[in-house]
Every structure is written in C-alpha cells, then in structure tokens.
Amino acid sequence: MNSTAGAREGHTAFPPKLRWTESTPLHLTWAGMMLGLFWKWKFFLLADRIYEAIPIHHEFFPTWLQSSTVLRIAFIASAISVVAAWITEQRGRRCFAAAVTWISATVMIWHQGSYNDMTFVTFWWCSLWAFWYTTRLEIDTPEELYRKAGRLSRVIVSVVLLGGASGKWTAEYWSGDVLWEIYFLDRDFWVFNWLRSSFDGETLRNIATIYSRKVVLVETVAGFAVWLLPARWAAIIGAVVFTSIALFSNFMLFSVLSPLIGLSLAGWMPRPRNDAEDVSASNNQIAASVGG
Structure with missing residues (x-):
C-alpha cells in the first residue's frame, strides 16, 4: 500500500509529457519567425548602414516609408513583440503583442528598404496567421x-x-x-x-x-x-x-x-485523446513505477 502511494506521489512529480496544446501551433510559428529574423540580422545590419550612408529617395512614397529609422523600429518591434506574445499568458496582452508584430511586418513590406525582401513577405503572412490565431484562442x-x-x-x-x-x-x-x-x-x-x-x-x-x-x-x-x-x-x-x-x-x-x-x-x-486514454496511460505509468 505504501509503495503504491509512494509511486503515485512519484508519478505526480514526474515532468509532464510533451503534448500538443492549443498554444503549440503558435509557438511553432513564432519560433520559425524568430529564426527568420535571426538569420536576417547580419544582412539587415549591412543594409541599415548602407541606407544610413545613402538615404533612400523616391518621390512617390511618403518620407516615413523611406526612413532608415522607421525600418529599424519596425524590425526591432517585430522581434520584441513576438517574444512578448510568447511569454504572456494574458489573452488581451497576447493579442496586442501579436497585432504589433503584424503591424511591424506590414511596415516592412511597405518600406522602400525592405519591400522586395521575401523574408519580410513570409514573415508578414505568418504574423497575420499568428494574430488571427491569438484572437481565436479561448474562444473556439x-x-x-x-x-x-x-x-x-x-x-x-x-x-x-x-x-x-x-x-x-x-x-x-x-x-x-x-x-x-x-x-x-x-x-x-x-x-x-x-x-x-x-x-x-x-x-x-x-x-x-x-x-x-x-x-x-x-x-x-x-x-x-x-x-x-x-x-x-x-x-x-x-x-x-x-x-x-x-x-x-x-x-x-x-x-x-x-x-x-x-x-x-x-x-x-x-x-484526439479522450479521458479514458489519458487515465489508461496514467495507470500504465504508475504500474510500471510500482513494478520497478
């Protein structure tokens, strides 16, 4: 009896099994987005120095879409907001951070210094998907x-x-x-x-x-x-x-x-896993612990 109780106590102390949760799709997408920005970092620094030395000038577009400062802010804001959305558990803040990511990505695909870079195009699509997903979490x-x-x-x-x-x-x-x-x-x-x-x-x-x-x-x-x-x-x-x-x-x-x-x-x-499967898996793990 004591050994069984001890096994149950030990079972509760086991690290939780890695399982797919409602947040997993978001985390996978955000991880890919962050990796994309990280991979682009060295090139972005080079482009930033060039745009600072040789400012972009195009009469058709507004000044803010040619400013190297705006591009810097958008790039950094996109990275920070992804991290912020990942670590927060509060729904409203997570949606806000995801919206900031998408808005920053939108600026980058409009900006004359980054509009033709496919990194920011794919980042934009994924940020749009992530923003939509955060708005449906805890609702659907x-x-x-x-x-x-x-x-x-x-x-x-x-x-x-x-x-x-x-x-x-x-x-x-x-x-x-x-x-x-x-x-x-x-x-x-x-x-x-x-x-x-x-x-x-x-x-x-x-x-x-x-x-x-x-x-x-x-x-x-x-x-x-x-x-x-x-x-x-x-x-x-x-x-x-x-x-x-x-x-x-x-x-x-x-x-x-x-x-x-x-x-x-x-x-x-x-x-899909039903409750019976979860209970059965839990009992099997406890039995294995007792048998050991």
Whole structure:
C-alpha cells in the first residue's frame, strides 16, 4: 500500500509529457519567425548602414516609408513583440503583442528598404496567421481551432508556393538559364561546388536545366498538394519542401523559409485523446513505477 502511494506521489512529480496544446501551433510559428529574423540580422545590419550612408529617395512614397529609422523600429518591434506574445499568458496582452508584430511586418513590406525582401513577405503572412490565431484562442474549441488553423496555414503555404512557381513559369527558368547564372556558374555552395568538380561544362549545363525544371515542378505540385492533402501529410510535406529548398540551394534562404516551416508544422492536426486514454496511460505509468 505504501509503495503504491509512494509511486503515485512519484508519478505526480514526474515532468509532464510533451503534448500538443492549443498554444503549440503558435509557438511553432513564432519560433520559425524568430529564426527568420535571426538569420536576417547580419544582412539587415549591412543594409541599415548602407541606407544610413545613402538615404533612400523616391518621390512617390511618403518620407516615413523611406526612413532608415522607421525600418529599424519596425524590425526591432517585430522581434520584441513576438517574444512578448510568447511569454504572456494574458489573452488581451497576447493579442496586442501579436497585432504589433503584424503591424511591424506590414511596415516592412511597405518600406522602400525592405519591400522586395521575401523574408519580410513570409514573415508578414505568418504574423497575420499568428494574430488571427491569438484572437481565436479561448474562444473556439480546440478541435475547431485546430481545424480552422490547419486550413488557413495550408492556404497561406499554397499561396506562397504557387506564387513562387508562377514567377518561374518562364522560358528562362524552364531552359535553366536563370539558375545556371545564379547558382551553377560560380555560387560558393556545397551542392554547386560538388557539381562543378564532378562534371564537365556541357553535363553541368544539362544538370542546371533539370534542376531548374525540378524547382518549378516541385513548387507547383506542392502548392496544389499541400492544400489537397490531409493535414498531417500537408504539414510534413510543407516543412520538408521548404527545408530542402534551403539545404540544396542556399542556407541564407532559411531567413525566408523558417517562418513557413513553422507555419507548415502548425497545421499538424493532433489525434484526439479522450479521458479514458489519458487515465489508461496514467495507470500504465504508475504500474510500471510500482513494478520497478
């Protein structure tokens, strides 16, 4: 009896098992967003010095969308607000912090110093999703929230993939000319260094064509498949596709793709567990402790 009681007391002291909670999709997305900003940091500092030395000037846009100070504030505010939203447990403050993240991201995709950087475009989409998610937490049931969040994440991932693919459905990409000049000629990256050292010029050019067509087809097919597949398959395929793009093209692309990797994984639909399963798992763990 005493040993059983001791086992029960010990069981309550065990660290909780890692489980999917309503906050997990948010944390995965925020982690990807923060990793993207971290990956961009060195480049951002360089760009900031350039914009300070050579101010942006464009008559069409208002002054504040050309100011390097505004861009600095937006970048820093986006990072701080993600952390603030993550650590707070109060719903109103979390929604406010998530809104600040999205507003900061909006400034960055409008600003003339960052509008053409895909890092801030993918960050913006993910911040929009995260803001929406925070407004539904504690309102929707977990099952309903997971279903909506998974569907919305797949829509965003599909939009990004198909947007990238549509820009590549050109004769220059299909022939391999674009990626031949960007990557295969002299890009210092492990894949292309190995290819240049292993194949002659003509073979390398043919590989560039195959590689380029593969990129176009993968983005196109994945863009449609992510939306059509079940949630779990879509989450895995999305994360794998985005990770492979950076691993086999350019590690710097993780600044663009990390938010999307997190968002893809956020679409994972956990299998529902009922109370009986939880009790059974708890009893099994207690029995194992007693037996030990």
